[in-house]
Amino acid sequence: xxxxxxxxxxxxxxxxxxxxxxxxxxxxxxxxxxxxxxxxxxxxxxxxxxxxxxxxxxxxxxxxxxxxxxxxxxxxxxxxxxxxxxxxxxxxxxxxxxxxxxxxxxxxxxxx
Amino acid sequence: xxxxxxxxxxxxxxxxxxxxxxxxxxxxxxxxxxxxxxxxxxxxxxxxxxxxxxxxxxxxxxxxxxxxxxxxxxxxxxxxxxxxxxxxxxxxxxxxxxxxxxxxxxxxxx
Numbered sequence: 130x131x132x133x134x135x136x137x138x139x140x141x142x143x144x145x146x147x148x149x150x151x152x153x154x155x156x157x158x159x160x161x162x163x164x165x166x167x168x169x170x171x172x173x174x175x176x177x178x179x180x181x182x183x184x185x186x187x188x189x190x191x192x193x194x195x196x197x198x199x200x201x202x203x204x205x206x207x208x209x210x211x212x213x214x215x216x217x218x219x220x221x222x223x224x225x226x227x228x229x230x231x232x233x234x235x236x237x238x239x240x241x
Numbered sequence: 242x243x244x245x246x247x248x249x250x251x252x253x254x255x256x257x258x259x260x261x262x263x264x265x266x267x268x269x270x271x272x273x274x275x276x277x278x279x280x281x282x283x284x285x286x287x288x289x290x291x292x293x294x295x296x297x298x299x300x301x302x303x304x305x306x307x308x309x310x311x312x313x314x315x316x317x318x319x320x321x322x323x324x325x326x327x328x329x330x331x332x333x334x335x336x337x338x339x340x341x342x343x344x345x346x347x348x349x350x351x
Binding site: 185 | 272273286287290328330332336338339340341342344
């Protein structure tokens, strides 16, 4: 059974640019959530996708957007990057929205 | 405002010295309370889910409990390999929203 995978592992962008992060969910999981984790902090919930529809959203501005594909993989898009967007971005998948989540290793984004 | 607070922020224990980690939550409605373990440079690893007050779950040296206002993670006779950051998260009812605490950094000394 393949776990949650994320790409790329690391990414460096400059302020104002746009970025797309990718996540493949665990086999059989139809729900994907995205989180932003700053150093020394807990993960901050960005949003959740369930069967290709946004199912819940945290306190992030609209420049954070996402997509879930028919195979339940997902993308996180961030427009107009700011310095404060530098963080570890985590993807997690679950069988259903209310079930335990299984996290990927994360993408480390640095905005210069 | 929905909020999850964990204490202490950091904890150092001698091997075999039992202790408890606290997770206090204030949310509009609780769908579930989750505990995760996170090692440096890795994504969180699922430990337990608790759904209702009075519920308890156990796994090896760990035991999680839930009341209407807080959850505890009890660590019995810890070993150095239990060193990690322990995170709790509340899943709110209504619109799905996960609220994580900032975690407790546990260090177990041999």
